[in-house]
């Protein structure tokens with residue numbers, strides 16, 4: 001580990017060595033994974049945990065024999081790890097599923113069951129559609145669906161508009177922690193407070209935020225929070241946090257023999273056990289980035305064990321990513337014809353930067369960069385409403401660069417020179 005100024009930085013070469021995928025090349029170019037918001041790479045420890053599960057524990061749950069008991073242990077351990085990652089009070093508040101989208105539809109269907117005439121549900125124009133369409137679907141069950149305005153000029157949510165859309169009829173407010181398209185971090189604590197003030201439930205989509213900063217569900221006081229392990233160095237597994245007292249009175253769609261208790265009532269069928277084994281390893285990886293710094297880091301008092309290390313790890317990740325973000329923003333903004341989208345300077349944001357290049361469709365830019373080993377996304381990233389509000393839907397959306405703890409200053413410079421080259425070559 002190395003210390004950069006006042007911040008606790010991760011040791012980049014130590015971190016990179018753990019990710020076998022980073023050794024890939026595209027022709028002569030080393031692969032630069034700048035596609036993190038679509039899914040991060042995984043460390044060897046995650047791969048080992050998945051393999052070990054399949055070799056040693058592979059079974060269904062609740063059997064009277066060893067591999068089944070080991071499977072129960074693996075799932076129990078992963079719930080504990082997610083509890084530590086999210087700051088939940090109990091591992092009974094953690095459910096696993098196929099992905100965030102599927103779990104969010106399950107929460108929405110559970111809410112539909114108890115629907116009363118005239119109830120309302122509020123989502124945003126800013127979010128990934130995985131946190132819009134499950135709530136829009138509630139119109140089929142008599143709910144009024146409302147959408148909070150996204151301000152395209154500042155790339156932020158209009159909280160005055162949220163205030164106007166809330167009323168005692170509001171049953172739930174669904175909001176993203178951070179935008180997967182433009183990186184804006186929302187004031188979710190305030191939004192949860194506003195929802196609770198009118199007696200509504202509050203649900204947070206933390207899929208994009210989770211790899212970039214510490215999450216504390218107890219402090220946010222949200223009723224639900226969803227994320228996906230494949231965005232934070234793990235396998236393809238969805239995670240639902242549901243406040244115990246809220247989950248206890250909900251009735252998700254489930255088969256009769258399945259346990260009625262939290263969190264099992266949200267888990268349909270046999271889970272992805274090997275993936276769940278990898279979830280624990282992914283969280284231990286984040287904790288390992290924090291462990292060397294814990295003794296020196298402020299703001300960890302009251303935290304113990306792995307929770308403390310995870311929070312420290314997320315802070316170390318922030319300390320690595322935010323300076324790279326600053327260089328990326330500054331570099332892109334100085335290239336003629338490049339327009340960067342995102343919140344104003346000083347507004348909290350993830351290290352996710354989206355832009356357009358005059359005269360070049362986003363897919364063309366992404367292809368040009370991809371051929372040079374620079375992996376970036378293009379399109380609307382399912383934040384389709386936001387991209388429409390920016391007026392970019394018809395022209396192919398945005399080019400999106402997302403940073404992870406394994407990205408290097410050199411990769412940022414390579415990206416900036418490649419974009420500058422594309423612009424100046426007049427291709």
Ligand SMILES: Cc1ncc(COP(=O)(O)O)c(C=O)c1O
Pocket residue numbers: 037038099100101102128130131176178179180205206207208227228238
């Ligand atoms: C912000 C956000 N929410 C939700 C999702 C959907 O997650 P999942 O693929 O786990 O369904 C994504 C996926 O990219 C996302 O970025």
